[in-house]
Amino acid sequence: MGIETAKAIDRKGATDGYDRMAAKMRARGACPALAAPMATGDGLLVRLRPAGGALTLPQFGALARTAAAHGNGILEITARGNLQIRGLRAETVGRLAADIDAAGITVPDGPAIEISPLHGLDPEELSDPAAMELSLRSTLQDLLASPQLAPKLSIVADGGGAFGLSALTADIRLVAQSQATWLVALNGDGATATPVAIGPAEVAVSAVGEVLSLLAMLGPGSRARDIDPALLRARFPALSELRSIPSGARKIPLAGLRRLADGKTVLGVRPEFGQMRAADLIALLDLAMAHGAAEIRLAPGRGFFLLGLAADAAPAVQAAAAQYGFNAQSGEKAEHIAACAGAGACGSAFYETRGLARRILAAAPALFDGSLTLHLSGCAKGCAHARPALTLTGTAEGYDLILNGRAADRPDERIAGGRIDFAIERLARSIEDNRGAGESAAACLTRLGAIGVSKALRQE
Structure with missing residues (x-):
């Protein structure tokens, strides 16, 4: 079952899935994703995920126009496929919410449920995750809306197919095993999450409800990794008999x-x-x-x-x-760079990330063989990339280089602002000179280590 995005909501009572859910949301008169905008260096930021991750083109255009009217006109898509609108002010958040509502865009309450982007279209899909999302939201509405759940609680429903979600980590994963069977697993990606239940859709939904109840009991700071294993075994007696069933690998790239x-x-x-x-x-x-x-x-x-x-x-x-x-x-090599908004768009950033990214792409192609991600972070907050990576963090003195870490980690090397282009070229040349046959850039950097990289950067 595919999702038809909300084009005409019957406020007196719709009969089909998302139309009915959207009608209930509009009756409450709020876009829940706008309830707690986040303060950033360029104003307030709103992150939202429309129902099913789907928008009509007119709806997406309406979002762009309202982002320009009430923010700084910058929109972002996150690594998890959610939308962000930047540069809002306290007095413009309500206007943004009104425009979103007027465009007929439904943003479900509670945690985002990320589903396969080609749901309902891909003939290789095992089962439609949009139907699963709807079932979760309609059956577990009160639990999903609980303020006791962690704000960043992540739920993934992977229907398989050409663009699966095996690479996404999540607190709760639902993975289609067949048209009628779903696996529920906790705390990990498609290969590492711990399975707790398997069965028809109603069994999977019930299992998710059990997990949400445990998390709500533990409190709003708790994630799936915090659940006591003994408590899990008590709720899911068959847990010890289940084995991890890796999700299918993604068959097509995004671009x-x-x-x-x-x-x-x-x-x-x-x-x-x-x-x-x-x-x-x-x-x-x-x-x-x-x-x-x-x-x-x-x-x-x-x-x-x-x-x-x-x-x-x-x-x-x-x-x-x-x-x-x-x-x-x-x-394209640019897909291996994660860059934050940077100076000029964010007041917290110490450098213009996108300009540096373009220079690095031109000067150091050896870095971009697909084995690593380069994270360009304007400051130590690391907004663009939460995982360890080859990271350049902006500072008042220049740049901190972290070989495999996050933006706030202790640097392996400090680089003066005026020497960054030279340093990147040296780093790329060192990889080219030292890489073994068949060795990736990431493996070469690991082998060189902090001492080898420092030596390369200090050469004249």
């Missing part, structure tokens, strides 16, 4: 033009470094609509899929995307 198994055409696009300006997004959407596109699906990896493009027109949209700051070609 690029794809034909699904049934011949449908989808175009995956990524804003440059996950960030886009409202005017550029509107221009791309106008072009896509002129060529038949009707819907977008947000996707992990900081991008989205355009659906409905006429097969003969899709290459023209793909080719034109670059002029608006979007990557629509597979294999």
Whole structure:
């Protein structure tokens, strides 16, 4: 069952899945994702995930326009495929919420439930996660709305298919095993999460309810990793008999033009470094609509899929995307860079991340063989990337280089601001000179270690 995004909500009582859920939400008169905007260096930030991760193109355009009117016109797509609107002020958050409501965009209450972006379309999909999301939200509505749950609680429903979610970590994972069977697992990605239940959809939903009850009992700071194993075994007696069933690997990359198994055409696009300006997004959407596109699906990896493009027109949209700051070609090295908003867009940042990213791409291609992520963080908060990576953190004196860590970690090397381009070139040259046959950039950096990298950076 695919999701039809809310185009016309019957406030007196809709009869179909998301329309009914959306009608209830609108009766409460609030967009829950806007209840607690986060203060950042460039104002307030709102993160939201529309129902099913889906928007019509007019709805996405409306979001872009309201981001320009009430924020600083910068929108981002996160690594998990959620939307962020930046630069809001306290007095404009309510106006943004009103515009979102007027556009017919439904943002479900409670934690985001991330589902396979090609749900309901991909013929290789084992079961439709949109139906699972709806079942979770309708059956567990009160639990999901509990203030006792951690704000960052993560739930993934992976229906499989060409663009599965095995790489996403989550507190709670639901993974389709067949059309009628779901596995529920906790605290990990597709390979590492601990399975606790398996069965039909109603069994899976009940198991999620049990886990949410445990988490609510533990309190709002608790995640799945904090649940006492003995308590889990008491709630799930069959836990010890279950074995991890790895999710299928993703079969297609995000960016690029794809034909699904049934011949449908989808175009995956990524804003440059996950960030886009409202005017550029509107221009791309106008072009896509002129060529038949009707819907977008947000996707992990900081991008989205355009659906409905006429097969003969899709290459023209793909080719034109670059002029608006979007990557629509597979294999682009930029997809291995995570960059925050940076100076000029965020008052906390010590350097302009996107400009440095472009210079590094040109000067140090050896870094980008797909084995590592380069995290460019304007300050120690590390907003763009929560996992360890090759990280450059901005400081008042210049840059902190962390070989495999987070933005706030102790640096392996400190680099003066005026020497950053030279240092990156030296680092790339050191990898080229020292890499063994078949060795990746990440493996070479690990082997060189902090001492080897420091030596390379200090060479004249």
